[in-house]
Amino acid sequence: MTTTERNVVLHVDDVSKNFGGLHALSDIDLEVEEGQTHAIIGPNGAGKSTLLNVIIGRLAPTSGAVVFDGQVLTGKKPHQINQLGVARVFQTPEIFPDLTVLQNVMVPAFARRDGAFRVNVLRSVEREAALRDEAEAILEDVGLADRRLSHAGALSRGDKRRMELAMCLIQHPRLLLLDEPTAGMSRHDTNTTIDLLQKIKARGMTKVIIEHDMHVVFSLADKISVLSGGRIIAEGLPDEVRGNIKVQEAYLGGAHRLEAVH
Amino acid sequence: MALFQLSRRDALILALFALVVVTMPVWTAPFGANYPGLMQKFAIYAIFAIGFNILFGLTGYLSFGHAAFLGVGSYTAVWSFKLLTMDALPALLLAVVISGLFALVIGFLSLRRSGIYFSILTLAFAQMSYNLAYSVLTPITNGETSLQLTLQDPRLIDLAFTTRGAGLPTASLFGVTLSGLSGFYFCAVVLLIAFFFAQKVFASPFGMMLRGIKSNQMRMSYTGFNTRPYALTAFVISGMYAGLAGALLAVTDPLAGAERMQWTASGEVVLMTILGGVGTLIGPVMGAWLIKYFENIFSSFNEGILSRFFDFIPAPLHDTVVAIASKFVGEGWQLTLGLLFVLVVVFLPGGIMEGVRRIGALFRRGNPPKAGAMRVQPAE
Amino acid sequence: MDAILAQLLNGLDKGGAYALIALGLTLVFGTLGVVNFAHGALFMLGAFCAVTFRYLITLETVTVDPTQTTAWGTALEVRTPLAQTWFGDWGAVLIDWSVPLSILLAIPVMLVIGIVMERGLIKHFYKRPHAEQILVTFGLAIVLQEIVKAIFGPNPISQAMPTALRGAADVGALIGLAPGALTYPLWRLVYFLFSAGVIAAVFGFLRFTTFGMVVRAGMADRETVGLLGINIDRRFTIMFGLAAVVAGLAGVMYTPLLPPNYHQGMDFLVLSFVVVVVGGMGSLPGAVAAGFLLGILQSFASMNQIKSILPGIDQIIIYLTAVVILLVRPRGLFGRRGMMEN
Ligand SMILES: Nc1ncnc2c1ncn2[C@@H]1O[C@H](COP(=O)(O)OP(=O)(O)OP(=O)(O)O)[C@@H](O)[C@H]1O
Ligand SMILES: [Mg+2]
Numbered sequence: 001m002t003t004t005e006r007n008v009v010l011h012v013d014d015v016s017k018n019f020g021g022l023h024a025l026s027d028i029d030l031e032v033e034e035g036q037t038h039a040i041i042g043p044n045g046a047g048k049s050t051l052l053n054v055i056i057g058r059l060a061p062t063s064g065a066v067v068f069d070g071q072v073l074t075g076k077k078p079h080q081i082n083q084l085g086v087a088r089v090f091q092t093p094e095i096f097p098d099l100t101v102l103q104n105v106m107v108p109a110f111a112r113r114d115g116a117f118r119v120n121v122l123r124s125v126e127r128e129a130a131l132r133d134e135a136e137a138i139l140e141d142v143g144l145a146d147r148r149l150s151h152a153g154a155l156s157r158g159d160k161r162r163m164e165l166a167m168c169l170i171q172h173p174r175l176l177l178l179d180e181p182t183a184g185m186s187r188h189d190t191n192t193t194i195d196l197l198q199k200i201k202a203r204g205m206t207k208v209i210i211e212h213d214m215h216v217v218f219s220l221a222d223k224i225s226v227l228s229g230g231r232i233i234a235e236g237l238p239d240e241v242r243g244n245i246k247v248q249e250a251y252l253g254g255a256h257r258l259e260a261v262h
Numbered sequence: 263m264a265l266f267q268l269s270r271r272d273a274l275i276l277a278l279f280a281l282v283v284v285t286m287p288v289w290t291a292p293f294g295a296n297y298p299g300l301m302q303k304f305a306i307y308a309i310f311a312i313g314f315n316i317l318f319g320l321t322g323y324l325s326f327g328h329a330a331f332l333g334v335g336s337y338t339a340v341w342s343f344k345l346l347t348m349d350a351l352p353a354l355l356l357a358v359v360i361s362g363l364f365a366l367v368i369g370f371l372s373l374r375r376s377g378i379y380f381s382i383l384t385l386a387f388a389q390m391s392y393n394l395a396y397s398v399l400t401p402i403t404n405g406e407t408s409l410q411l412t413l414q415d416p417r418l419i420d421l422a423f424t425t426r427g428a429g430l431p432t433a434s435l436f437g438v439t440l441s442g443l444s445g446f447y448f449c450a451v452v453l454l455i456a457f458f459f460a461q462k463v464f465a466s467p468f469g470m471m472l473r474g475i476k477s478n479q480m481r482m483s484y485t486g487f488n489t490r491p492y493a494l495t496a497f498v499i500s501g502m503y504a505g506l507a508g509a510l511l512a513v514t515d516p517l518a519g520a521e522r523m524q525w526t527a528s529g530e531v532v533l534m535t536i537l538g539g540v541g542t543l544i545g546p547v548m549g550a551w552l553i554k555y556f557e558n559i560f561s562s563f564n565e566g567i568l569s570r571f572f573d574f575i576p577a578p579l580h581d582t583v584v585a586i587a588s589k590f591v592g593e594g595w596q597l598t599l600g601l602l603f604v605l606v607v608v609f610l611p612g613g614i615m616e617g618v619r620r621i622g623a624l625f626r627r628g629n630p631p632k633a634g635a636m637r638v639q640p641a642e
Numbered sequence: 643m644d645a646i647l648a649q650l651l652n653g654l655d656k657g658g659a660y661a662l663i664a665l666g667l668t669l670v671f672g673t674l675g676v677v678n679f680a681h682g683a684l685f686m687l688g689a690f691c692a693v694t695f696r697y698l699i700t701l702e703t704v705t706v707d708p709t710q711t712t713a714w715g716t717a718l719e720v721r722t723p724l725a726q727t728w729f730g731d732w733g734a735v736l737i738d739w740s741v742p743l744s745i746l747l748a749i750p751v752m753l754v755i756g757i758v759m760e761r762g763l764i765k766h767f768y769k770r771p772h773a774e775q776i777l778v779t780f781g782l783a784i785v786l787q788e789i790v791k792a793i794f795g796p797n798p799i800s801q802a803m804p805t806a807l808r809g810a811a812d813v814g815a816l817i818g819l820a821p822g823a824l825t826y827p828l829w830r831l832v833y834f835l836f837s838a839g840v841i842a843a844v845f846g847f848l849r850f851t852t853f854g855m856v857v858r859a860g861m862a863d864r865e866t867v868g869l870l871g872i873n874i875d876r877r878f879t880i881m882f883g884l885a886a887v888v889a890g891l892a893g894v895m896y897t898p899l900l901p902p903n904y905h906q907g908m909d910f911l912v913l914s915f916v917v918v919v920v921g922g923m924g925s926l927p928g929a930v931a932a933g934f935l936l937g938i939l940q941s942f943a944s945m946n947q948i949k950s951i952l953p954g955i956d957q958i959i960i961y962l963t964a965v966v967i968l969l970v971r972p973r974g975l976f977g978r979r980g981m982m983e984n
Contacts, residue, residue: 056484082486094484096477099470107474110467111486119495124465126269167485324773375968378677378772382919383968385912386961393961398954525912529780536777589792597792600784607778608766 007034009206010055010175015064017050017230024050026230028064032175032223037197037207039221041214041241047230048210049091052177055208056088057081068175079116085174087167089181091210093160095167097153101144104152105135105166112171135170141199142166143192158185162193169200176200178209182216194219218242272461275543279457283450287443295555298442299514303554305449306510309456311534311546313503316463317496318532319541322476326381326528327368327388331361331501333395333523335508337402340409340518347419348431350440350448350513354506361505362498369497373490376479388528395520408519433513445514452510456503457543463499464543472496473541504531537606539615548614556599563591648826649941655830655899657937658837659685662892663914664921664929665844666885672861672924673878676764677772679779682911683786684886687755688748688893689902690790693799695744699737739804741897748890756886760879783907791904798901803829829898836895840888841930847884848926857881861924916964920974928976936960 012030016023024047032038040048053059055066057078065074073081087108096104109131114120139145142162147155152163161181168176181197182190190213197220201207211217217224217238224241226234234244268276282289286304290296295304314328338360339353346352372383395403403409411430420431433440440448463469474482475489482489512518521527534553539545575583590598610617663685670678736743763782767775810825848854860867860874867874893902900906917936921928942948943959955962967974 058484077488078483079486079488082484088484094478094481096474096481098477099473103470103473107470107482108485110471114467116486116488117491119468121459121462121466121468122265123467124267124269124462125467125470126465127267128467171486318773324776371965371969375972378923379919379968379972382916383965386916386964386968389912390958390961390965393957394954397957526908533777533780536773540773594788594792596784597788600781600788603781604763604778604785607774607781608763611770611774 008032009034009069010208011067012051012055013065013067015051015054015061015066017047017054017059018062023230025054025061028227028230028232030225030232032206032208034206035201035204036222037201037209037220039217039224040208040210040227041212041217041224042227046227048227049179050230051227052088052179052208052210055081055177056086082111082171082173083116085171086177087171087173087175088177089161089164089168089179091179091183093157093164095152095160095164097151099152100149101139101152101155101163102132102135102148104163105139105170106131108167109135109170135166138166138170139163141169141196143189156184158189161185162189165193165196172205174206176205176207178207178211180210180212182211182213190216268458268461269465272465276454276458276461279544279547280454283453284447286450287446293555293559295559298446300554300558301446302449302510302514303558304551305446305453306507306514307531307534307550307554308547309453309510310504310507310531311538311550312456312460312543313500313507314531315500315535315540315542315546316460316472316503317500318535319546320464320469320472320476321493321496323373323376323493323497324378324381324532325372325384325497325500326525326532327372327384327386328500328504328531329523329525329527330368330388330391331365331504332508332511332527333391333518333520334361334364335505336512336518336522337395337409337508338505339509339512340411340516341402343411343417343431343433343512343516344415345418347417348433349419350433350435352419353433353513354452354509357505357509357512358502361508362502364505365498365501366494369494369501373493373497385525385528388523389525392520392523392525395523403518403520405520408517411516430516433516440513449510449514452506456506457547460543468492468495476541533603537603537613539613542613542615545613545615552614553599556595556602560591560595560598563595564588645945646942649945650938651826651830653938653941654834654934655837655937656940657934658834659892659896659910659933660914660917660937661930661933662837662840663889663910664917664933665841665926666889667914667918668921668924668926668929669844669881669885669888671918672926673857673881674760674764674768676767677775677779678764679776679911680759680783680786681779681885681889682907682909682914683783684752684756684889684907685893685896685910686787686790686902686904686907688752688890689897689906690794690893691748691751691890692741692744692801692894692897693794693902695747696737696740696801699740738802738806741801741803741894744894745891748894749887752887752890753883755890756883757879759886760882764882765875765879783911787904787907794904796904798903800901801897803898807832833895833899837892840891844884844888845926853877853880913960916960920964920967922974922976925974925976928974932975936963939963 008031010030010032012028015025015028017025028047028051030038030051040051042048050059054061055068055073057073057076057080061074065072067073068081068084068086071084073084073086076084096107099107106125106128113131136145136148139148142165144159144163144166147159152160155163161184165178165181178197182193185193194216197207197209201220207220209217209220221238224234224236224238225232226241226244234241236244283305286301287296290301290304295301310328310332314325317328318324335357338357342353342356368384368387372380372387375383396405413426413430417426417431433445435448438444463472471482471487471492474485474487475492479489482492508518508522511522530553531550534549535546536549537552538547538549588594606613612619663681666684667678667681670676670681759782763778767778807828809828811828811831812825848858856867856872856874857877860872860878913936917932918929920936921930921932939959940956943952944956949956
């Protein structure tokens with residue numbers, strides 16, 4: 001990785017987020033390079049999900065801004081941000097529980113093809129063969145082809161997560177944000193997901209991934225940022241971070257905090 | 263043309279539905295419901311419920327103010343009769359446009375909120391319309407006396423071609439009088455068109471996006487959809503359906519009163535839809551028919567009829583049974599209605615259509631169906 | 643100035659009724675998570691407790707037949723000897739004061755009705771979608787009002803207030819205005835004080851008893867309280883009964899102001915829902931504040947001076963306020979975020 005060729009697509013610029021008196025994020029600076037997989041790790045409550053919420057427009061930052069591909073995302077509506085090519089897999093699956101798995105994957109395809117709003121009552125979904133084929137192919141990729149007619153609400157947590165991944169992938173996002181994409185999955189499914197994510201990485205999709213599972217992190221990440229108490233306490237290549245003593249402290253501290261809370 | 267295309271299944275459903283509607287005078291006869299006035303209501307309230315379901319069934323937004331659009335449709339149609347012509351088409355067209363505009367304004371404001379806040383906003387707008395129709399808007403609505411035709415109406419278009427007749431005119435279509443059975447068949451044709459359009463909406467990508475909004479609106483935004491205009495479009499479409507229904511009420515009886523806009527009327531269409539089956543195409547139609555049937559037939563039962571009906575019961579018991587049963591008919595038909603709702607919601611939350619599905623499943627080797635959006639079990 | 647004060651006062655009794663109904667609605671929503679469209683019917687049933695009570699005691703004085711009376715509620719058995727023994731003067735006093743006295747009948751009756759309703763029907767709907775809750779309680783409301791109609795007939799039955807409370811109080815004199823400058827019907831004053839008292843009692847109960855504390859904790863976070871091993875459901879059932887009593891009492895005392903009819907519950911329900919939402923779904927102080935606020939606004943809007951500037955405003959003021967508040971303050975005056983938004 002030579003600094004001369006750096007092509008930063010996502011730029012988190014000095015972002016802070018307070019919830020009342022709680023500083024969930026403090027002066028976060030983050031640069032994600034095109035085509036890279038950037039992992040964010042850190043203990044529970046570190047502010048990882050909050051950071052993604054700020055990026056996709058679910059939360060407005062208290063200060064600072066997010067820039068994606070030269071466009072300021074801060075202040076834009078969530079659907080506008082998605083239309084710019086940013087998709088997200090949530091920590092607790094956000095799906096359409098009343099629709100079938102296939103429909104769940106087709107809906108985002110329409111957003112990509114028809115834009116943020118289009119009243120299209122003349123055509124019928126049945127006749128959208130191209131989109132359906134594409135959705136089925138992606139379901140095949142994530143291993144849900146045989147469940148495509150099931151109701152999404154009835155899927156297991158791990159399956160919901162894989163379906164949500166498919167919902168994001170069908171949009172061919174330029175930036176994919178993944179909030180613990182393998183939580184709740186069996187080891188086998190975790191490995192398939194890793195394979196899948198490596199495959200799309202080969203296609204050059206930029207990814208930000210939050211993960212507690214170090215196996216996943218070290219299989220995928222090009223770069224790792226460690227978040228703790230709302231601050232980035234370490235950043236670097238996987239090997240650099242692995243040995244970083246501060247990181248271990250943060251995890252230890254996090255574990256203590258966790259016990260105190262519950 | 264894409265406009266007229268339906269899937270095989272939908273085309274079949276439409277054909278069957280058309281058959282049922284057209285033969286209504288025949289199959290309603292055994293129920294004593296085959297008089298035109300009631301059948302017109304069947305068709306009209308079916309349109310109202312189908313339209314309501316496009317909003318509630320697809321987007322999940324529960325409006326408690328749809329009667330306002332019905333009322334606006336009626337007033338518009340009567341004004342069209344008074345000012346322009348007794349022909350039904352301009353009346354329907356104007357009613358749809360005006361109620362659509364009305365829905366656009368109310369929907370634009372109400373859809374800024376969701377959940378019960380949305381319901382209360384729509385309710386508040388409808389109640390305002392209702393109260394104003396009774397008070398300051400009397401010049402337009404004629405207040406408590408209702409808006410009616412008079413012998414002095416200008417009827418500019420009609421009177422340009424013919425001279426004023428002796429009595430009050432009736433609504434017509436290209437010169438054919440719409441009353442009695444012809445009135446019913448006119449409503450029936452409009453119902454079929456309305457049903458067809460609802461089918462198109464249900465099968466379209468647009469309909470699928472509306473379902474997405476109902477299922478998880480937040481996900482829709484993060485998936486790149488601007489959900490507000492989607493919901494607003496659904497709101498306006500369903501407001502237009504209500505206006506259309508209101509105009510048909512005026513076609514069959516050129517009279518428009520403010521009570522049509524009252525919240526009980528809004529509640530009624532909610533009940534029709536849920537009773538029949540929210541989010542299904544046929545359900546709201548069945549709900550509308552059932553409720554209108556109860557209202558018109560049950561409320562006309564009296565002790566005399568009951569007494570004859572229970573003739574087979576021996577004398578000492580007979581009077582008691584008649585006395586009890588009489589509480590449920592005539593004046594008391596609403597009691598039956600209320601009980602019915604409670605029972606349906608408790609035991610059949612998916613409405614009649616859920617029951618049909620379950621019976622259908624019984625025939626398919628007792629294989630219980632996968633419940634879709636509906637819950638099958640009563641909560642315990 | 644006097645005119646403004648007079649309108650303020652005029653709004654208080656109606657506001658009191660709104661506040662009491664809205665308080666019960668909010669309690670039920672906050673504890674059970676149920677949108678109860680039958681709550682207005684409870685107000686109506688309370689009013690008919692007063693009708694029943696008067697019917698019973700007047701029945702006593704006309705036909706002295708103890709076997710007839712036992713079929714009625716337990717509360718009567720206490721009253722029966724009174725009405726009979728002191729048939730002369732005391733009987734007349736009893737009848738004269740029948741409206742306030744019917745509270746004694748209404749409390750147990752409404753408590754039982756509330757608990758039966760909750761156990762028999764509402765409890766099955768805790769986790770069901772709000773639309774289904776609305777439908778089932780709406781159906782229940784129709785059933786209740788039709789039963790009342792079948793028993794008491796369709797016409798309003800006016801209830802006299804006690805003779806002693808019939809006049810008007812010279813409120814103006816109390817605050818130093820000229821005598822007679824500002825008078826206010828005594829019964830309305832009584833109603834306002836009564837509703838204030840009931841509201842204070844409910845808040846006191848929730849704040850100062852262990853039971854109330856658990857219920858408040860449950861309203862804030864049901865699951866956690868459940869995890870502590872506290873049987874929250876039984877308490878919530880009792881809360882439902884309590885809400886029924888509050889609505890019933892509001893109905894009893896309102897009878898002299900508005901002759902009870904079988905459908906008044908629905909009329910008040912719509913307004914009360916508006917009140918609850920304006921106050922902020924789930925907020926008890928919000929319900930009370932919005933109740934009085936809307937009552938007072940309504941009485942101001944019916945002033946002739948205001949009507950001449952804004953014709954028809956008296957007809958829509960409540961709804962207009964609701965619309966404005968909801969659009970400007972999305973969660974009502976005191977609402978919490980995320981309540982009932984889906
Ligand atoms: N909407 C909110 N309102 C108030 N506080 C919030 C909100 N969202 C998050 N927080 C708080 O901000 C802090 C950071 O939360 P966040 O969800 O970002 O943590 P995280 O790093 O994703 O943790 P986990 O690994 O458990 O997912 C936590 O203390 C959390 O309670
Ligand atoms: Mg998180």
